[in-house]
Amino acid sequence: MEHLICNNLTAGYDGKAIIADLSFSVNAGDYLCILGENGSGKSTLMKTLLRLKSPMSGEITMGSGLSANEIGYLPQQTVVQKDFPASVREVVLSGCLNGCGLRPFYNKKEKQLASENMEKLGITNLANRCYRELSGGQQQRTLLARALCATRKILLLDEPTAGLDPTSTAEMYELIAGLNDKRNGGTSIIMISHDIANAMKYASHILLIGSGKLLFNGTAAEYSQFVGGAAS
Amino acid sequence: MTFGERIDQLIYLFNNFDFARYALLVGVLIAFCSSLLGVTLVLRRLSFIGSGLSHVSFGSTTIVAAIAMIIGVESFQNNFFFVLPITILCSIWLLLSGPNSKIKGDSALAMLSVGSLAVGYLFMNIFPKSANVAADICTVLFGSTAILTLGSKQWLVWLCVGLSVLVSAMFLLFYNKIFAITFDEDFASATGIKAKTYNAILAIIIAVIIVLAMNLVGALLVSALVVFPALTAMRVFKSFKAVTICSVIVSVFCSTIGILLSAMYDNLPLGSVIVAVNLAVFILFAFAGLAARRKKA
Numbered sequence: 001m002e003h004l005i006c007n008n009l010t011a012g013y014d015g016k017a018i019i020a021d022l023s024f025s026v027n028a029g030d031y032l033c034i035l036g037e038n039g040s041g042k043s044t045l046m047k048t049l050l051r052l053k054s055p056m057s058g059e060i061t062m063g064s065g066l067s068a069n070e071i072g073y074l075p076q077q078t079v080v081q082k083d084f085p086a087s088v089r090e091v092v093l094s095g096c097l098n099g100c101g102l103r104p105f106y107n108k109k110e111k112q113l114a115s116e117n118m119e120k121l122g123i124t125n126l127a128n129r130c131y132r133e134l135s136g137g138q139q140q141r142t143l144l145a146r147a148l149c150a151t152r153k154i155l156l157l158d159e160p161t162a163g164l165d166p167t168s169t170a171e172m173y174e175l176i177a178g179l180n181d182k183r184n185g186g187t188s189i190i191m192i193s194h195d196i197a198n199a200m201k202y203a204s205h206i207l208l209i210g211s212g213k214l215l216f217n218g219t220a221a222e223y224s225q226f227v228g229g230a231a232s
Numbered sequence: 233m234t235f236g237e238r239i240d241q242l243i244y245l246f247n248n249f250d251f252a253r254y255a256l257l258v259g260v261l262i263a264f265c266s267s268l269l270g271v272t273l274v275l276r277r278l279s280f281i282g283s284g285l286s287h288v289s290f291g292s293t294t295i296v297a298a299i300a301m302i303i304g305v306e307s308f309q310n311n312f313f314f315v316l317p318i319t320i321l322c323s324i325w326l327l328l329s330g331p332n333s334k335i336k337g338d339s340a341l342a343m344l345s346v347g348s349l350a351v352g353y354l355f356m357n358i359f360p361k362s363a364n365v366a367a368d369i370c371t372v373l374f375g376s377t378a379i380l381t382l383g384s385k386q387w388l389v390w391l392c393v394g395l396s397v398l399v400s401a402m403f404l405l406f407y408n409k410i411f412a413i414t415f416d417e418d419f420a421s422a423t424g425i426k427a428k429t430y431n432a433i434l435a436i437i438i439a440v441i442i443v444l445a446m447n448l449v450g451a452l453l454v455s456a457l458v459v460f461p462a463l464t465a466m467r468v469f470k471s472f473k474a475v476t477i478c479s480v481i482v483s484v485f486c487s488t489i490g491i492l493l494s495a496m497y498d499n500l501p502l503g504s505v506i507v508a509v510n511l512a513v514f515i516l517f518a519f520a521g522l523a524a525r526r527k528k529a
């Protein structure tokens with residue numbers, strides 16, 4: 001079952017294309033890793049996929065059985081106002097909002113979900129702390145917990161391990177792999193990363209972008225051949 | 233008069249006159265509503281939306297006054313019903329332009345407020361001033377000077393009650409959505425929240441509140457009523473819920489004190505007293521916040 005299909009997608013800012021003519025698709029249960037240098041347009045691509053910006057040309061089709069409120073997202077940078085009063089619990093809970101529809105308040109199940117996700121990311125003890133007074137890594141965990149609250153179907157993560165220490169990074173990859181596991185429901189993952197070793201280890205598919213176009217699109221196994229071939 | 237005599241006079245006033253009780257009711261309701269959205273506005277760097285929108289109201293008041301004069305309508309006491317829609321439209325424009333637009337929020341505000349101020353003043357001078365217009369414009373700029381002017385307009389009292397109930401209900405219904413789109417609009421839209429729609433609803437609520445609050449403190453001071461309670465609460469509290477609750481309490485408290493003081497002393501204009509009390513409480517909280525942080529460190 002396809003979750004997301006891109007056809008000849010061109011994305012950019014103010015009429016200037018950053019990446020052109022991308023075609024790929026993501027199936028349910030896939031773990032896709034997007035690789036590329038700084039400034040190659042990975043975040044731009046992800047924002048376009050999320051419809052935060054409109055594509056310059058081409059089209060993005062959501063597969064059957066996936067609607068906009070079943071997407072989880074971890075932005076690369078969140079420009080949260082410096083003096084925003086928000087507790088960690090409030091931020092994580094706000095991830096559940098897309099399941100509420102017109103219901104004004106969170107129900108028991110959603111509060112439970114938020115607690116579980118805080119537990120998973122080891123931030124339960126921070127629940128009542130002010131978000132803006134946390135360290136970068138703690139903030140990252142909070143935002144990931146929020147993303148997990150928003151979906152069981154597909155997660156889009158923009159550099160989820162940025163700012164995490166080595167142990168936490170390893171834990172994070174295990175956690176994401178766990179979510180992707182069929183036995184846990186098989187959440188599809190689209191992740192941007194610079195960590196090629198871990199990408200090859202965990203991802204099922206790799207997308208490499210650079211020089212404004214798609215350089216590689218295939219499975220992780222094919223990618224190691226591709227890299228090997230280029231080296232020799 | 234001694235302080236005790238003034239208190240007696242105050243009690244006499246509230247026991248015997250409807251207008252005094254109405255003034256207090258209107259003041260408390262306006263204070264309640266205006267503090268609800270302060271946090272959101274401060275965080276969106278739209279603290280000055282109060283000034284901007286109230287200048288728009290000023291501009292449209294003079295235009296409406298001029299038109300009323302041209303078509304020969306004597307009284308335009310109900311200019312409210314023309315001014316409100318215009319203000320709502322401007323508010324929606326400001327909030328929907330958002331952080332990504334070409335003209336940033338603060339410059340858009342500046343443009344709007346000086347623009348309408350100039351147009352307003354222009355209209356005042358082009359068309360011969362009648363006493364009526366001048367008096368109305370003074371109220372628009374400085375609010376009610378005494379509780380008598382506030383409490384004696386029956387229609388205003390009932391309008392305030394109705395709109396306050398509406399605004400609080402909307403705020404309660406959309407509380408979580410308002411939090412989400414203020415904290416991280418991109419995440420909200422990415423995960424399927426209709427951020428644009430909620431922003432528009434927010435804009436309408438804000439415009440209604442501003443126009444209401446103008447009746448209490450006037451166009452020049454309306455930002456204070458909207459922003460002070462939120463800033464005060466943010467000195468001490470760290471979660472959105474706590475800040476919202478605290479700012480409502482602070483706002484209602486300050487306005488009540490202000491109204492009572494203005495009723496006790498004839499030479500204290502209502503709007504300025506309320507803002508002054510807000511300022512005093514802000515300073516108090518700022519020190520309390522500082523002390524609390526010292527203690528922790």
Ligand SMILES: Nc1ncnc2c1ncn2[C@@H]1O[C@H](COP(=O)(O)OP(=O)(O)OP(=O)(O)O)[C@@H](O)[C@H]1O
Nearest residue numbers: 013014018036037038039040041042043044045076
């Ligand atoms: N808001 C913007 N307006 C105009 N150009 C932008 C904007 N944001 C990014 N760009 C440009 O688009 C290009 C791609 O940026 P993008 O953020 O997608 O890179 P990236 O691949 O995510 O890089 P990184 O690895 O550093 O996160 C860059 O050249 C950048 O200068």
Ligand SMILES: [Mg+2]
Nearest residue numbers: 042043076158
């Ligand atoms: Mg990026």
